[in-house]
Amino acid sequence: xxxxxxxxxxxxxxxxxxxxxxxxxxxxxxxxxxxxxxxxxxxxxxxxxxxxxxxxxxxxxxxxxxxxxxxxxxxxxxxxxxxxxxxxxxxxx
Numbered sequence: 256x257x258x259x260x261x262x263x264x265x266x267x268x269x270x271x272x273x274x275x276x277x278x279x280x281x282x283x284x285x286x287x288x289x290x291x292x293x294x295x296x297x298x299x300x301x302x303x304x305x306x307x308x309x310x311x312x313x314x315x316x317x318x319x320x321x322x323x324x325x326x327x328x329x330x331x332x333x334x335x336x337x338x339x340x341x342x343x344x345x346x347x348x
Contacts, residue, residue, distance in 0.1 A: 268302055268335055271343045276306035284311055294330040302345045
């Protein structure tokens, strides 16, 4: 059986998936301070886990995929995974 090629560093992604969320997006939504914090965490850690709280999802009427895409574009990152209310970002190479 052939080995599967993985395009992202597997270890950092697995650590992010199983770890605690680095950033939580709550009632305040996406604002300049939150985007700055995501950018700082990405610079330090390389791969981060972000949780979108239900309060923001119901108030905004948006999906987690939309939010993940907007955050990734704002900080220059890639969306590695979206599952439930959580997404994982990795800084671009």
